[in-house]
Amino acid sequence: MEATESLWMDQPQLEAFPRYVGQGRHWDVIVIGGGITGVTCAWLLERAGLEVALFESNELTFGATGRTSAHLTEVLDTRYHALVKDRGEDGAALIAQASREAIDFIERTSLEQMIDCQFLRVPGYLYALTFDQVDELAKEEKACERVGVTVRRPLQVGLPFNVRAALEFPRQARFQPRSYVLGMAARLPKETCQVYEQSRVVDVIDGTPCRVTLENGSWATATHVVMATHSPLNTLWLQTRLAHYQTYVVSGPSPLDLPGLYWDLEDPYHYIRGIQVNGAQHLLVGGEDHKTGREPDTRGAFDRLTTYAGRLGVKVTHAWSAQILESVDGLPLVGRNAASEHVYVATGYEGNGLTFGTMAAHLLADACLGRKPSELATLLEATRFRPLSFRSLLHENLDYPIHLVKDAVAPAEAGSVGEVAKGEGKLVKVDGRRLAVFRDNDGDVHAVTSVCTHLGCHVHFNSAEKTWDCPCHGSRFSVDGGVLSGPAKKELTPVAVTDPLAPPLPSSPRPREAEERNPQPLASPPRH
Secondary structure, three states, X not given: OOOOOOOOOOOOOOOOOOOOOOEEEEEEEEEEOOOHHHHHXXXXXXXXXXXXXXXXXXXXXXXXXXXXXXXXXXXXOOOHHHHHHHHHHHHHHHHHHHHHHHHHHHHHHHHHOOOOOOOEEEEEXXXXXXXXXXXXXXXXXXXXXXXXXXXXXXXXXXXXXXXXXXXXXXXXXXXXXXHHHHHHHHOOOOOOEEEEOOOOEEEEEOOOOEEEEEOOOOEEEEEEEEEOOOOOOOOHHHHOOEEEEEEEEEEEEOOOOOOOEEEOOOOOOEEEEEEEEOOEEEEEEEEEEEEOOOOOOHHHHHHHHHHHHHOOOOOOOEEEEEXXXXXXXXXXXXXXXXXXXXXXXXXXXXXXXXXXXXXXXXXXXXXXXXXXXXXXXXXXEOOOOOHHHHHHHHHHHHHHHHHHHHHHHOOOOEOOHHXXXXXXXXEEEEOOEEEEEEEOOOOXXXXXXXXXXXXXXXXXXXXXXXXEEOOOOOOXXXXXXXXXXXXXXXXXXXXXXXXXXXXXXXXXXXXXXXXXXXXXXXXXXXXX
């Protein structure tokens, strides 16, 4: 199955924002990234009286926010019993409380600002399908009770599966994320908060003031810079502590009325969400996670989800993927960037990007406003290093040299451009160099350099979404080489290649034939 736009990106944007073109404009804070973290942070800072600019490389919500499965929950990808073991009951309780406060903020803001984002409180269900998973649920139930997370045992969950046991988490929520974020952006006063789209930032230099440079050569300065992007710039320290994963979602109408949020305990796990679309009941079914650039057949992930969704009566109309980043200790990295005084970052949200993104926005705004760091800010600080996470840190960073060497010496997937079929991408050896070659459905060839511009690994083709993905640090590129997501900043360079399957160009006529086809007018006879 091929990917489509996400269900949310189908919704039209109410307002288009201009591209930034300028030299040396100064703001109190520049926020980079137009997802839920960036827009919420800009909102909070403007409300606190600062002058703010927000730069988005594409359009607002184009990244992870526009590809989410739209759940708002205190149920974490990293289970509470694991958090209690690693960070203690107090640390786990802080995360749970902050997650609830993030959901409350979204609810309150959407009501006060009259943003039509279909916010609805619903229960969440974590359920077990095997006896081993029942034991896992029992451990989680005890941990939740110890850290203040309300949980109960439901009699049924409404799924057409043989569910052996479940935990119910009341007062979770669902909403339409794009409508919410665009609604906030449209309500930002233009006199004190300027929003710019199609304004890709390629460099941030910490200083007094900080300097931000854009792809088009424009630049600006600010007292503080917030990098609220999925994968922040100039953060090699962070990249060593993050793993990039792709997660997949399919959605469509279904006869089942499932108003809640559902997660199983399979590996890879699945999640189910009910949502109203134009008055009709839809279900979102997701999962099949894998590391970015490591799955040779991404269409298979969609196919498996489509089959799974069929058990729920879903007639799939949309299919998309999103990239999620996991830190080595399972908690977000939020706060001052390494070796910086005035540059702040937020990343590593795992599958809780909407709640963690809102949580992070408050911490980043507090930092820019000079407020004393809270216990939560200290717990999540971006520069933290925990010896207990060293083994995970070592494991993640071994992947980089392994792929760097392995892919460099691996044979090309094809020896000729002519071996690449329509809709297919392959690494092709052309004149002694390996190129990333894609042939579109019209038969036209798109060839680019195959070495990721971040740290030199070779990209792999994503068959479902027609992108080139890096298996080392998760950068993604279009078939024409454009950067879709970082940490890469530079595009893959287009390369002209000879296509043996291209139809021959019409030959130029011989001079005499051309003369016969286009005879010169006879000269007029001389006048006497």
